[in-house]
Amino acid sequence: MKAKKHLGQHFLHDRAVIDRILTEIYKHCDESIPVIEVGPGPGILTYELAEKYKQFLAVDVDRDMIDQLSEKLPATQLRHADFLHIDITELFSDQFHVVGNFPYNISSQIIFKVLDNVARIPVMIGMFQKEVAQRICSSPGTKANGILSIRTQAYYNVELLFEVPPTSFYPPPRVDSAVIILSRKADYGLPCDPKIFKNVIKMAFQQRRKMLRNSLKSFMLDEVDFMHKRPEQLGVSDFINIAQIIQAKET
Secondary structure: OOOOHHHHHOOOHHHHHHHHHHHHHHHHHHOOOOOOEEEEOOOHHHEEEHOOOEEEEEEEHHHHHHHHOOOOHHHHEEEOOOOOOOOOOOOOOOOOOOEEEHHHHHHHHHHHHHHOOHOOOOOOOEEEEEHHHHOOOOOOOOOOOOOOHHHHHHHEEEEEEEEOOOHEEOOOOOOOEEEEEEEEEEOOOOOHHHHHHHHHHHHHHHOOOOOHHHHHHHHHHOOOOOOOOOHHOOHHHHHHHHHHHHHHHHO
């Protein structure tokens, strides 16, 4: 089928890459837990995943793709919907893994959707634009460190598994790609108010070139010793520390 540019579709056709993705999914996604594939497209991963996992659901906003998949898969394994707007509690009653060759134009939003439902999603494995994958996996002190990396690494251990060239897709994207894995931490519950933590990160990186004493001046945190730093220099534990101080001030 013809890829739809407005949906960010690029269809993976490299069999070696496909097999490698499936190997990682089979390795890290327990068969006793349901699997949701986001953006299955023409089903390059879908048919094998549907055979492997007894509880499987493919979600795609493109009706043409769902119609094609329905020729071989039962309706119970398919959902025509936008994953970003679907009520995630309707999908499965308990936990489930999220996998996919994610549309690049909404990949960051998919990550945030997963983070908002961290208690339900132990593992996420997917294809991203390489630059986005690097941002998710970035370390403190690097330019790529930001909202994506701090929020994701607060709840998940992240790893860039391998890179994928444009030639592995049709049509080929103008960027390199990469497959990453998010494995939920055993102690993923934050020792601070998650809403304060999220808000502090957002405020800090909205003015990422400013020192924290300026971007977070409304919280009057002069006693925090790293307020002279810029947000990309800090890690998860630093932002948790800030959130804890703000939380203590508010109680």
